Amino acid sequence: MKxxxxxxxxxxxxxxxxxxxxxxxxxxALTGLGIFQVVFLRHVIAxxxxxxxxxxxxxxxxxxxxxxxTLLGLTFVEPVGYFIFETYGLRYTSPAMVSIIxxxxxxxxxxxxxxxxxxxxxxIAFIGILLSLLGVYGVVTVQQKSVLAPLPLLGNLLAVGxxxxxGFYNVLCRKLTQTYSPWTITFYQAVVAALFFLPLSIFEHLxxxxxxxxxxxxxxxxxxxxxxxxxxxxxxxxxxxxxxTYKVAVFANLIPVVTxxxxxxxxxxxxxxxxLLGTLVVILGVTLTYYRFATKKLKD
Numbered sequence: 001m002k003x004x005x006x007x008x009x010x011x012x013x014x015x016x017x018x019x020x021x022x023x024x025x026x027x028x029a030l031t032g033l034g035i036f037q038v039v040f041l042r043h044v045i046a047x048x049x050x051x052x053x054x055x056x057x058x059x060x061x062x063x064x065x066x067x068x069x070t071l072l073g074l075t076f077v078e079p080v081g082y083f084i085f086e087t088y089g090l091r092y093t094s095p096a097m098v099s100i101i102x103x104x105x106x107x108x109x110x111x112x113x114x115x116x117x118x119x120x121x122x123x124i125a126f127i128g129i130l131l132s133l134l135g136v137y138g139v140v141t142v143q144q145k146s147v148l149a150p151l152p153l154l155g156n157l158l159a160v161g162x163x164x165x166x167g168f169y170n171v172l173c174r175k176l177t178q179t180y181s182p183w184t185i186t187f188y189q190a191v192v193a194a195l196f197f198l199p200l201s202i203f204e205h206l207x208x209x210x211x212x213x214x215x216x217x218x219x220x221x222x223x224x225x226x227x228x229x230x231x232x233x234x235x236x237x238x239x240x241x242x243x244x245t246y247k248v249a250v251f252a253n254l255i256p257v258v259t260x261x262x263x264x265x266x267x268x269x270x271x272x273x274x275x276l277l278g279t280l281v282v283i284l285g286v287t288l289t290y291y292r293f294a295t296k297k298l299k300d
Contacts, residue, residue: 008239008242011235011238012239012248013251014235015239016255017258018227018232018235019232019255019258020099020255020256020258020259021223022223022224022228022232023096023098023255024095024259024262025220026095026220027090027094027095028217028220029217030087030090030091031212031217033211033221034201034204034205035084035204037204037205038087039084039087039197039201040193040198040200040201041201041224041225042221042225043189043225045226046226046229047191049226050187050190053183053187054183054187060181060184060187061184063180063184063188067180071185072192074172074176075191075192075193077165077169078165078166078168078189079190080192080197082165082166082169083162085158085160085162088155088158089101089155089156089161089162090155091155092151092155092158093148093149093152093154093156094146094149094263094269095148095259096259096260096263096269096271097140097143097149097156097159098162099260100139100279100282101159101162102159102166102256103132103136103163103252103255103282104160104163104252105170105249105252106132106167106249106250108163108167108168109166109249111167112171113174113244116171117171119244124288127288130285131281132253132281132284134278135278135279135280135283135285136256136278137278138274138277138278138281139271139274139279146269148263148269166252167249170248173236173240177237177238177240177241182234182237182238182241186230189229189233253282253283256279257282
């Protein structure tokens with residue numbers, strides 16, 4: 001059965017918007033909570049709707065013994081590893097910079113897919129990805145210290161760790177989504193993350209982090225739980241089930257566009273002309289990559 005890529009485009013765009021806004025929500029949540037507390041709360045809250053969804057068909061809870069270690073490894077790559085890198089990165093650099101670095105996900109997805117899945121990628125798609133990375137480089141290299149980015153170099157390096165984790169996740173997840181529902185994978189991601197970060201969040205509270213649950217922090221946590229951990233991850237897992245890894249991952253290049261615009265609206269943070277040019281190059285790279293393969297499918 002042939003898959004028409006165009007019909008997944010609205011889902012990929014919605015996923016991109018949801019992930020793009022999550023960086024803003026995380027930065028806001030960190031004003032009242034510790035790093036581990038933010039990650040724990042977003043996943044434990046997400047478990048409620050996910051449990052209700054799976055309860056309607058209890059077969060969705062089942063994972064075959066042969067796949068349990070793979071699923072466990074998947075969850076430790078992301079959300080555990082990814083969110084440690086991403087959330088720490090957001091503490092030291094701005095949401096816009098983290099989101100732009102996250103645009104390197106397609107490169108790592110490409111490498112892992114070639115290594116583990118033997119996926120072939122056309123040279124034009126590869127050029128499109130490299131072009132988008134050139135734009136990312138141009139944006140990051142001109143960053144300076146600010147209130148939102150007290151230690152930009154450290155924060156950016158941590159964001160690279162998040163991008164590597166996400167690239168590996170895309171490949172592992174694609175294998176599992178051929179067998180299991182995206183809801184099943186999303187549910188177990190939330191379970192492992194909640195269990196893993198519970199003791200860390202308690203320790204964090206007992207040491208030096210005081211809870212400040214004001215309105216903006218609560219709204220941010222609810223968005224991270226329902227908009228990102230539930231809906232956005234479901235869309236990611238769903239599209240990975242039907243599309244090649246690189247075609248889903250390349251939409252990470254558009255996440256910075258959403259985050260930069262939202263950061264400007266909320267924090268007044270804007271990019272200088274060189275960074276704006278880099279962002280345009282990122283968009284061009286995504287367009288080149290996706291348009292090439294959409295055209296090929298129509299010809300087929």
